[in-house]
Amino acid sequence: MISTIINKMQKENLTPDDVLKDLLLGNQRFIENQTLDRDIKGQKIASTSKQYPKAIVLSCVDSRVPIETITDQGIGDIFVARVAGNIENEDILGSMEYACKVAGSKLVLVLGHEKCGAVSAACDDVKLGNLSSLLKKIKPAIEATTKISGKRDSSNASFVEKVVRKNIQLTIDRIREKSYILKDLEDIGVIKIVGGIYSLRSGKINLI
Numbered sequence: 001m002i003s004t005i006i007n008k009m010q011k012e013n014l015t016p017d018d019v020l021k022d023l024l025l026g027n028q029r030f031i032e033n034q035t036l037d038r039d040i041k042g043q044k045i046a047s048t049s050k051q052y053p054k055a056i057v058l059s060c061v062d063s064r065v066p067i068e069t070i071t072d073q074g075i076g077d078i079f080v081a082r083v084a085g086n087i088e089n090e091d092i093l094g095s096m097e098y099a100c101k102v103a104g105s106k107l108v109l110v111l112g113h114e115k116c117g118a119v120s121a122a123c124d125d126v127k128l129g130n131l132s133s134l135l136k137k138i139k140p141a142i143e144a145t146t147k148i149s150g151k152r153d154s155s156n157a158s159f160v161e162k163v164v165r166k167n168i169q170l171t172i173d174r175i176r177e178k179s180y181i182l183k184d185l186e187d188i189g190v191i192k193i194v195g196g197i198y199s200l201r202s203g204k205i206n207l208i
Ligand SMILES: [Zn+2]
Pocket: 060, 061, 062, 084, 085, 113, 115, 116, 117, 118, 119
């Protein structure tokens, strides 16, 4: 049973590719129902005064995509930023900069998912209170999704899946564009910024 958390030296010895591989191996354990045996109480105690998270994941709020569970990570392992439609904003960029520049995380993973309600709502141009301005941030992905057959709304599952993919790609582009800190860290190889799509059906994270 694992009762410790990742320590500073273990984290510093990891490359961005090691961290990515670690998350994908965790995802494979999740798929196979072979997640690691963790002493949650022990990890809670071990992490009270320190943390050395190896990655930050930006994901949707969807209840079917619990990040630590689907990547088989414990307490202290990863930062997770969640917002409907996994889009970046100034606060999330600040959180990512803290994770990578201050806390030494090696990987930024932007993780979208199949059948995303936020992306579907944006495709349907839903208007609802504060949700409207959030959905507006997904609109560029809709506009950039061309060469599709059928309707350009949520009734067309293949259209929605293409927008999910495009939204991840554009979010990554904007992270690099709006954060010189993350861009510089990536350019010198200290971090990697990657995208993935989680399949609700298979439980698998596929990199894009
Ligand atoms: Zn979603």
